[in-house]
Amino acid sequence: MFLFRRSGRGKMVKSVSSLVAESCKPLPPIEDKSFGSFDSFANSRIVLIGDASHGTSEFYRARAAITQRLIEYYGFNHHPSSKEKTLSPVFQHFPEWMWRNEEMQGFVNWLRAYNEGELLAKRAGVYGLDLHSMGTSIKAIEDPAIYGRVALHKGDAPCEHGVVKLLQQLLEKRIELSSQPQDGEGFFDAEMNARLIRDSERYYRSMYWAGDESWNLRDVHMFETLRRLLKAKGGRAVVWTHNSHLGDARATGMGQSRDELNLGQLCRENFTAPGEVSIIGMGTHDGEVAPADAWNEPMQVMAVNPSRKDSYERIMHDTGIPSFLLDMKPGSVSDEARKALEEQRLERFIGQFDAYLWFDRTSAVRPLEIEQHHEGISRGETYPFSM
Numbered sequence: 001m002f003l004f005r006r007s008g009r010g011k012m013v014k015s016v017s018s019l020v021a022e023s024c025k026p027l028p029p030i031e032d033k034s035f036g037s038f039d040s041f042a043n044s045r046i047v048l049i050g051d052a053s054h055g056t057s058e059f060y061r062a063r064a065a066i067t068q069r070l071i072e073y074y075g076f077n078h079h080p081s082s083k084e085k086t087l088s089p090v091f092q093h094f095p096e097w098m099w100r101n102e103e104m105q106g107f108v109n110w111l112r113a114y115n116e117g118e119l120l121a122k123r124a125g126v127y128g129l130d131l132h133s134m135g136t137s138i139k140a141i142e143d144p145a146i147y148g149r150v151a152l153h154k155g156d157a158p159c160e161h162g163v164v165k166l167l168q169q170l171l172e173k174r175i176e177l178s179s180q181p182q183d184g185e186g187f188f189d190a191e192m193n194a195r196l197i198r199d200s201e202r203y204y205r206s207m208y209w210a211g212d213e214s215w216n217l218r219d220v221h222m223f224e225t226l227r228r229l230l231k232a233k234g235g236r237a238v239v240w241t242h243n244s245h246l247g248d249a250r251a252t253g254m255g256q257s258r259d260e261l262n263l264g265q266l267c268r269e270n271f272t273a274p275g276e277v278s279i280i281g282m283g284t285h286d287g288e289v290a291p292a293d294a295w296n297e298p299m300q301v302m303a304v305n306p307s308r309k310d311s312y313e314r315i316m317h318d319t320g321i322p323s324f325l326l327d328m329k330p331g332s333v334s335d336e337a338r339k340a341l342e343e344q345r346l347e348r349f350i351g352q353f354d355a356y357l358w359f360d361r362t363s364a365v366r367p368l369e370i371e372q373h374h375e376g377i378s379r380g381e382t383y384p385f386s387m
Contacts, residue, residue, distance in 0.1 A: 017318035019337035024324040024358075030061045036069035040327060041355070044278040045236050046226070046271060047076070048264055050243035052283045052348045053304070054098050055290035057366065058323075058359040059282050064107035066280070067238045071114065077124040077235040097290060097299045097367035105368070127229055129222040129239070129263075131200045192225065215260050219245060223266040239263070243281045247351015254351075264351055281353040285317040287362035301364045312347040316358045326356040 014022075028035050041047050049066060051059035070076040115123040199221040206214040222245070230237060239246070246264040249255035254262065267277045286306040290299050307313030316326075327333070328341075 014336075015318070016315050016337075016340040019334065019340055020315060020326060021319040021321060023333040023337045024319070024321065024326045026321050027323045027325055027357075030058065030065055035062070036065035036067075038066050038069065038280075038325070038355075039074075040329065040332075041278040041280070042070065042074040043275055045230075045273075045276045046239065046267055046278070047237070048239045048241075048246040048267065048277070048279045050241060050246040050279070050281045050353075052243050052281070053289050053291075054242065055299075055365050056284070056287075056362045057103055057364060058284070058362045060101070060103035060365060061106075062282065062357060062359075063240050064103065064110070067107070067240075068110055068114075070236075070238055071111075071124045075122075075236065076238055077122060097365070097369065100368045101290075102366040102368070104365075125233070127225075129225045129241075131196060131203050131218055131221055192228065195224070196221070215262075219262045219266065222263050223270075226263070226267075227270070243283075243348070243351065246279050247281050247353055248279065249351055251352035262351065278354045279351070280355045280357055281351065282357045282359070283313050283316060283348065284358070284362040285313055285360045287359075288364045289362065290364035290367065299367055304362065307348075308346055310346055312341075312345050315341075315345075316356075317360055321358075322360045324358050326358065328354055328356070 047066075047070060049063045051063070053059070067076070111124060111126070199217060203214055203217045203221070206217055222241075226237065226239065241263065244254070245262050247262070248265045248268055249260055249262040250265055254260040255265065264277075264279050268279075271277050284304060284307075286304045288301050289304050291302055292299055307317055316324075328338070333341075
């Protein structure tokens with residue numbers, strides 16, 4: 001473990017890894033009740049928790065533990081509807097094992113038990129933010145991926161004007177059926193479905209014209225959905241997604257070179273009260289992860305390549321601490337450590353975080369099944385870019 005280096009004048013100075021080791025908080029096992037005590041984020045209205053790779057057990061379990069703590073002790077909730085809803089299949093538009101696994105099942109079981117013991121106003125709900133149901137909302141339209149490719153080659157897809165008309169009719173019909181005074185929840189669902197369809201149509205067209213624009217459309221949609229949920233439902237929110245969506249893009253090549261924005265950036269720009277938004281990223285040095293060779297292929301357990309010597313991850317690895325929290329809020333780290341960490345380095349999808357959660361060696365999620373079921377039209381939901 002390299003903790004010191006010699007300056008040009010022969011003086012021994014601390015390495016960045018040594019500064020991180022002095023500033024971080026070593027963590028107990030995730031299953032320990034004290035693990036989720038990230039109370040310094042409890043006053044935030046929005047806590048964004050990322051992961052460096054989907055399909056990683058430690059990332060999933062850590063997010064669940066932190067979220068449970070915030071729900072149980074600090075009132076993070078959007079109370080769900082009191083009305084019964086017809087259940088429909090979910091998670092068919094991207095590899096099911098990403099969410100249908102033992103780690104996620106454990107969190108869902110906890111949430112169900114918690115809600116059963118609480119009044120409706122104190123219960124927590126689960127809501128989707130991403131563009132994941134265009135195919136199921138408008139099955140009369142051809143496969144969205146095909147739609148985008150045709151638009152690329154011909155300027156307009158043959159069905160484009162029909163799609164716009166269909167979306168307008170669908171919105172008008174849903175509002176007509178669900179805007180009764182006693183059915184505010186139904187009206188909200190109708191509005192969000194209509195907005196999703198509109199944004200999805202733009203997303204699939206832009207996907208084949210300009211990659212930067214499609215990324216921005218997607219993250220703007222996620223932010224607008226989050227903002228409307230906060231306005232309509234009240235309470236506070238915890239958001240789970242990839243580091244690339246949460247780490248403020250203005251501090252990365254995404255924003256500085258490619259004019260891309262992301263959800264974390266939009267939250268910081270629009271919720272500006274001190275501490276109103278907290279962003280927690282995660283990282284690892286090596287281990288295993290659950291991916292697939294190609295979209296719609298069976299899950300496999302694969303090795304994570306060790307971190308590069310010129311990366312932030314290697315700094316964290318060289319601390320020699322298996323798991324820790326590095327809180328970057330003012331007063332939590334020394335000025336020397338903060339300055340050293342502000343130097344630009346490579347990282348697996350980093351942004352500007354308020355805190356960094358480190359697991360030196362990670363393992364793959366434990367899926368309930370590894371084969372992907374036939375997806376039909378909903379295969380196009382964000383295909384081929386996954387989450």
